[in-house]
Amino acid sequence: MIVLTPLRKFQFPVMAECISPDVFQGKSRDEIASLTVYEGNRRKKLGNLFKIEKESAENLKITIKGDVNEVRRIGSGMKSGEIMVFGNVGMHLGHKMEGGKITVHGDVDGWAGSEMKGGLIEIQGNAGNYLASPYRGSSVGMRGGRIVVSGNIGTDSGASMQKGVIKIHGKAGHFLGFRMRGGVIHVEKDVGDRAGACMTGGKIVVSGSLESILPTFTIDKMKPKVKIDQNEKVTGPFYVFLGDRSENGKGKLFASKAANPHLSSFEKLL
Amino acid sequence: MELLIKNGFVFDPINGINSEKMDIAIKNGKIVDSIQEKNAKVIDASGLTVMPGGVDIHSHIAGGEVNAGRLLRPEDHVKDVERKTAITRSGVGYSIPSTFTTGYRYSRMGYTTIMNPSMSPLEAKHTHEELSDIPMVDKASYPLLGDWWFVLEYLQKGDLEECARHIAWMMETVKGYAIKIVNPGGLESWGFGRNVHSIDDRVPGFDVTPREIICGLCKVNKMLNLPHTIHLHTNNLGVPGNYATTLETMKCLEDLAGDDKPVAHITHLQFSSYKGRDWRTMKSGAEEIANYVNNHSHLTMDMGQVIFTDTTTMTADGPFQFNLYNLTGHKWVNHDVETETSGGIVPFRYRRKNVVNATQWSIGLELALLIKDPWKIFLTTDHPNGGPFTAYPKIIAWLISKKARMATLKRTHPKAIKRSILSSIDREMSLYEIAVVTRGGTSKALGLKHKGHLGVGADGDVAIYDLNPESIDLPTDYKVVRKAFSRAKYTIKGGQVLVKDGEVLQEMYGKTMWLNVETDEPCRIPEEMKTKFRDYWTVEFDNYPVSDHYLRSQSPITVKASI
Numbered sequence: 001m002i003v004l005t006p007l008r009k010f011q012f013p014v015m016a017e018c019i020s021p022d023v024f025q026g027k028s029r030d031e032i033a034s035l036t037v038y039e040g041n042r043r044k045k046l047g048n049l050f051k052i053e054k055e056s057a058e059n060l061k062i063t064i065k066g067d068v069n070e071v072r073r074i075g076s077g078m079k080s081g082e083i084m085v086f087g088n089v090g091m092h093l094g095h096k097m098e099g100g101k102i103t104v105h106g107d108v109d110g111w112a113g114s115e116m117k118g119g120l121i122e123i124q125g126n127a128g129n130y131l132a133s134p135y136r137g138s139s140v141g142m143r144g145g146r147i148v149v150s151g152n153i154g155t156d157s158g159a160s161m162q163k164g165v166i167k168i169h170g171k172a173g174h175f176l177g178f179r180m181r182g183g184v185i186h187v188e189k190d191v192g193d194r195a196g197a198c199m200t201g202g203k204i205v206v207s208g209s210l211e212s213i214l215p216t217f218t219i220d221k222m223k224p225k226v227k228i229d230q231n232e233k234v235t236g237p238f239y240v241f242l243g244d245r246s247e248n249g250k251g252k253l254f255a256s257k258a259a260n261p262h263l264s265s266f267e268k269l270l
Numbered sequence: 271m272e273l274l275i276k277n278g279f280v281f282d283p284i285n286g287i288n289s290e291k292m293d294i295a296i297k298n299g300k301i302v303d304s305i306q307e308k309n310a311k312v313i314d315a316s317g318l319t320v321m322p323g324g325v326d327i328h329s330h331i332a333g334g335e336v337n338a339g340r341l342l343r344p345e346d347h348v349k350d351v352e353r354k355t356a357i358t359r360s361g362v363g364y365s366i367p368s369t370f371t372t373g374y375r376y377s378r379m380g381y382t383t384i385m386n387p388s389m390s391p392l393e394a395k396h397t398h399e400e401l402s403d404i405p406m407v408d409k410a411s412y413p414l415l416g417d418w419w420f421v422l423e424y425l426q427k428g429d430l431e432e433c434a435r436h437i438a439w440m441m442e443t444v445k446g447y448a449i450k451i452v453n454p455g456g457l458e459s460w461g462f463g464r465n466v467h468s469i470d471d472r473v474p475g476f477d478v479t480p481r482e483i484i485c486g487l488c489k490v491n492k493m494l495n496l497p498h499t500i501h502l503h504t505n506n507l508g509v510p511g512n513y514a515t516t517l518e519t520m521k522c523l524e525d526l527a528g529d530d531k532p533v534a535h536i537t538h539l540q541f542s543s544y545k546g547r548d549w550r551t552m553k554s555g556a557e558e559i560a561n562y563v564n565n566h567s568h569l570t571m572d573m574g575q576v577i578f579t580d581t582t583t584m585t586a587d588g589p590f591q592f593n594l595y596n597l598t599g600h601k602w603v604n605h606d607v608e609t610e611t612s613g614g615i616v617p618f619r620y621r622r623k624n625v626v627n628a629t630q631w632s633i634g635l636e637l638a639l640l641i642k643d644p645w646k647i648f649l650t651t652d653h654p655n656g657g658p659f660t661a662y663p664k665i666i667a668w669l670i671s672k673k674a675r676m677a678t679l680k681r682t683h684p685k686a687i688k689r690s691i692l693s694s695i696d697r698e699m700s701l702y703e704i705a706v707v708t709r710g711g712t713s714k715a716l717g718l719k720h721k722g723h724l725g726v727g728a729d730g731d732v733a734i735y736d737l738n739p740e741s742i743d744l745p746t747d748y749k750v751v752r753k754a755f756s757r758a759k760y761t762i763k764g765g766q767v768l769v770k771d772g773e774v775l776q777e778m779y780g781k782t783m784w785l786n787v788e789t790d791e792p793c794r795i796p797e798e799m800k801t802k803f804r805d806y807w808t809v810e811f812d813n814y815p816v817s818d819h820y821l822r823s824q825s826p827i828t829v830k831a832s833i
Binding site: 134 | 346
């Protein structure tokens with residue numbers, strides 16, 4: 001196991017793609033310390049910024065102790081192993097991740113799990129905007145894996161999602177699942193405006209209150225239960241909306257009946 | 271500065287030199303007979319292939335559309351980033367690289383002259399500013415004149431001489447090199463949401479047909495003695511069944527061919543060679559087109575080869591881009607340039623497992639291989655429409671090796687094999703023929719006297735590739751060839767070594783070529799035209815011409831017109 005402790009508070013963004021079990025694999029402590037990172041526009045060595053301790057022979061487990069708010073791209077493209085962070089993390093955590101597990105005991109900034117293909121990200125605190133969303137202009141969203149957030153998430157999350165599961169125990173901001181094509185997003189508490197805008201497939205399940213439904217969604221039916229994945233079902237009952245009709249979409253938006261009395265007028269249309 | 275390239279295997283098709291071991295001497299940027307070895311920098315090219323610097327006849331590298339494409343596609347750039355080095359600037363790719371990156375990448379492949387094939391006259395200033403920022407290569411631009419209102423009016427009146435004078439004036443005004451015609455009549459119709467579907471449809475608002483535009487401008491081109499022929503993007507491009515329109519277009523130019531010289535260049539021919547009623551029945555019409563071209567000598571063409579990759583399509587053909595947008599549902603930019611032309615941009619991914627895309631891929635190669643004379647059809651991808659220009663080495667590998675073609679064909683959609691006859695073609699090009707399709711032929715078709723060959727007096731533009739034609743068996747070692755052509759051993763431009771082993775050694779800015787056409791009588795720019803500018807354009811007439819300071823360094827070519 002490798003333990004990284006930041007030596008100071010970073011003033012500038014640190015680009016640290018190298019903090020990944022696949023990169024650390026088979027390297028000695030000194031080799032790890034000499035990996036390249038960028039602090040602002042300066043090239044630095046990982047050892048300049050972090051205290052590095054090697055606690056056992058295998059490197060598949062990385063523990064980061066302390067806040068690394070400015071450190072970006074931790075676990076970028078990782079395929080196996082585990083990263084645990086005790087503190088807050090910067091942007092692009094687990095970008096293009098393909099496997100393994102990342103656990104954060106703290107908050108994460110934007111674009112966590114963007115363009116993710118597989119693996120598991122667990123966030124005990126809150127997540128920023130653009131959770132699991134692609135970068136601007138791209139239409140390649142999350143293509144697999146699982147993200148679990150215990151707290152709240154920001155806006156524009158799950159954009160262009162194709163596969164996989166995102167589970168939020170807290171609230172979500174607006175534009176959830178924008179241009180979503182597949183996969184499942186489950187939010188246990190409230191969701192902001194315009195959920196599922198331009199979605200053409202997939203499921204968004206809202207157990208809390210949904211501020212409003214886009215006019216391009218039509219009510220389909222009521223459902224007592226919704227399947228999230230093989231092991232999990234959420235009990236409702238739920239209103240089921242189909243959309244986004246402006247895109248000829250067949251996405252499903254589930255809104256809990258109990259938490260959304262303002263949607264009861266839709267029952268007339270059934 | 272003197273430079274001597276010793277003992278290389280020289281391929282210089284214009285001078286008929288095929289793999290001869292000889293020395294090339296360059297003095298003051300030009301090729302000379304011989305120089306004193308002791309004063310010169312010597313490059314030992316023994317065991318290497320020496321060719322003239324590459325000349326690309328059709329590649330969208332600058333202009334309003336290219337830049338709009340860059341803005342449209344941040345996701346294209348994020349996956350291909352080039353860091354700054356001590357010599358080169360940073361930049362991004364992939365299908366629409368930034369200006370500096372475009373120059374470096376061409377130079378790394380041994381190209382030294384690039385033709386930017388579509389410049390709407392109104393955006394000429396922008397285009398020249400961008401061209402000025404492209405290092406490492408000489409360049410020129412073709413103004414879009416096929417749907418230019420004044421041309422349409424002159425053709426309607428039948429006043430070809432005045433039309434010619436007007437075009438001579440336009441060439442100087444926008445600093446252009448050849449007459450580009452895109453979907454003649456179609457772009458004007460697109461202003462009204464319509465298109466023309468055959469070469470005899472009427473253009474709305476004008477009493478002309480595409481046939482009259484093509485033939486008229488072809489005659490004008492002859493009157494002006496322009497070095498290149500008209501550069502034509504046919505009607506009905508990218509529509510199944512369009513090979514018939516293409517053949518008709520080719521036939522309507524037959525009478526205009528006086529001597530054996532070509533009178534028109536049909537560009538990205540692959541997109542104009544589809545058979546079938548719709549996309550489901552679409553198949554290759556390359557055989558018919560090739561049969562026609564083999565029996566006639568009034569045309570030159572380029573391939574417009576498709577590469578299986580994610581790219582960005584951009585043409586001045588607005589209605590075609592609209593159809594493509596409807597087909598893909600992707601992002602779309604529609605671009606209308608006042609009274610001059612239209613344009614559109616749609617990102618597109620050519621997929622191996624898509625039967626239409628796989629057939630398109632076959633058609634490009636079929637055309638190049640079925641047309642027997644390599645001086646007629648040249649290598650392009652219509653960058654970035656068929657794929658980025660960085661894929662040229664791949665195409666070279668497909669052209670020289672059946673094995674390479676079959677390896678790719680096997681990975682495509684199984685139905686695609688039956689829709690073309692590519693699998694039955696055994697022809698494999700030689701390095702000499704590759705030199706024709708990438709430099710000799712293009713330079714000849716463009717009428718560039720100092721480019722594309724290594725004769726005395728030519729520009730000192732040389733590309734040296736790490737290929738030994740004596741020891742290599744091209745068809746089996748196609749991977750070696752591909753690698754060699756993607757990283758030139760040396761690229762020499764004007765006697766300066768710019769690239770060594772695929773790395774840029776120094777940055778240098780080439781010249782922008784344009785035509786200074788001298789007519790007996792100057793063009794009458796009537797008061798009427800100035801009033802029209804007031805009425806229809808957003809710019810004043812006096813602000814319209816491209817002034818000299820838009821061009822970093824220029825090389826005007828004087829042409830004596832016969833009117």
